[in-house]
Amino acid sequence: MGIGLDAVTALSPGGDSRAGEVLRLRREISRMQRRRSEHPLLPLEPAFSTLLPDEGLQTGTTYTVSPSPSLVLSLLAAASRKGHWCAVVGMPTLGVEAAAAFGIELPRLILVPDPGDRWLAVTSALAEVVPLIAVHPGGRARDTDVSRLSARLRDRGSTLLVAESADSGAWPQSEGTIRLHDQQWLGIGEGWGLIEGSTATITAQTRHTPQPTSVRVRLPGSHGAVEELPIEKAASPIAEMTARAGLRSDRTEPHEYPPLAVAG
Numbered sequence: 001m002g003i004g005l006d007a008v009t010a011l012s013p014g015g016d017s018r019a020g021e022v023l024r025l026r027r028e029i030s031r032m033q034r035r036r037s038e039h040p041l042l043p044l045e046p047a048f049s050t051l052l053p054d055e056g057l058q059t060g061t062t063y064t065v066s067p068s069p070s071l072v073l074s075l076l077a078a079a080s081r082k083g084h085w086c087a088v089v090g091m092p093t094l095g096v097e098a099a100a101a102f103g104i105e106l107p108r109l110i111l112v113p114d115p116g117d118r119w120l121a122v123t124s125a126l127a128e129v130v131p132l133i134a135v136h137p138g139g140r141a142r143d144t145d146v147s148r149l150s151a152r153l154r155d156r157g158s159t160l161l162v163a164e165s166a167d168s169g170a171w172p173q174s175e176g177t178i179r180l181h182d183q184q185w186l187g188i189g190e191g192w193g194l195i196e197g198s199t200a201t202i203t204a205q206t207r208h209t210p211q212p213t214s215v216r217v218r219l220p221g222s223h224g225a226v227e228e229l230p231i232e233k234a235a236s237p238i239a240e241m242t243a244r245a246g247l248r249s250d251r252t253e254p255h256e257y258p259p260l261a262v263a264g
Contacts, residue, residue, distance in 0.1 A: 042132055042159055043078040047217050047228035051178065051204035059131070060154040061175040067163035069094045070198060070219040071180040072134045073102040074226045075161060079132050080104040087112065087126045090119050090136035091163070102220045124149050127158045134161040137168035146172055176206030186218075197221075199229060 041056030049055045057063065057075070065071055069091065076086045076099075085108045088094055092113035100106055110130065115122040119138040126133050127149065141149075150173050153160055161178075162171045180200050187196030203214040221227030 039131075039157070042084065043082055045074060045078050045226040047215060047226040048074075048202065048204075050215060051202060051213050052176070052206065053209055057132070057159045058175060059157040059159050062150065062153065062160040062162055062171060062173060064171050064174045064177045065134070065161045065163055066178070066180040067091075067136060067165065068180045068183070069098060070183070070200070071178070071202070072161065072163065073099055073104060074217075074219055075178065076109075076132060076134065077102045077104050077225065080108060084108070084131045085110065085129070087130045087133045088135075089115055089123050089126070089133065090138055091134070103225055120145055120149070123160070124152060127152050127160065128156055130158060132159050132161070134163065136163040137165050137171075140168050143172065176204060176209075178202065178204045 040059060041054055042059060044052070044056050057079075065075065072088065072091065072094065076088075080086050081103055083105075086104065087110040089112045094111070094113070096106060096109075096111070099109060110126065112122055112126075115138070117138060119135065120141055123133060123135045149160075152158075162168075162174070164171075180202055183198050183200040185198045197218055197220055199216065199218050201214055201216050203212050205212045216229040218227040218229055
């Protein structure tokens with residue numbers, strides 16, 4: 001039984017009834033999800049194994065991420081395939097079909113696209129029972145509210161991915177950052193074509209690894225999972241010179257120059 005699509009309707013802005021719907025959602029999820037995580041780490045795609053020190057997301061912590069649906073879905077995918085519930089709050093552009101393309105199990109995905117000014121209450125309620133949550137803050141949170149949410153994450157063993165936002169500012173008490181940049185879309189021609197995916201560079205940095213680590217990937221890969229792309233090595237100047245006509249070492253005959261005309 002899945003409640004992902006029901007949650008979209010249940011927590012859309014609808015006046016004073018939203019608080020009651022949050023409580024209803026909390027009770028409904030509690031019947032299907034354990035109360036406390038028993039895992040110190042949540043899995044990541046193999047392509048991301050070199051990004052974080054322990055090759056996974058630490059439970060009970062918060063990571064700051066780029067506000068990219070592709071990045072968010074790729075960070076949820078491995079945990080979802082392992083049977084963990086996932087939730088996405090405040091990201092109306094994130095679609096169900098895109099989630100399925102990344103290999104996310106839709107019956108265990110909760111979408112709350114537009115929680116309004118109750119985004120923090122919704123996130124806090126979900127943190128009690130959902131191991132992995134991504135949220136795009138709808139505004140700046142008070143330090144006391146962030147502290148209470150962080151304590152709940154530690155108590156329940158949930159992991160929070162906070163999408164960067166100019167309105168919300170920097171998120172305090174973050175374990176690290178995971179950012180997407182240099183994204184290039186595949187399948188698009190000059191005014192035509194169908195998007196087949198994208199390639200991008202993912203860079204991570206944590207409190208325990210101040211030196212950033214990057215990987216080039218395809219999002220999603222041909223089989224849904226994220227695929228790591230080989231690093232293209234630049235040719236050396238000597239190799240480029242020897243590759244030019246007239247300078248190759250395997251040429252047995254001398255180079256013939258065109259005849260020159262003498263003027264004057």
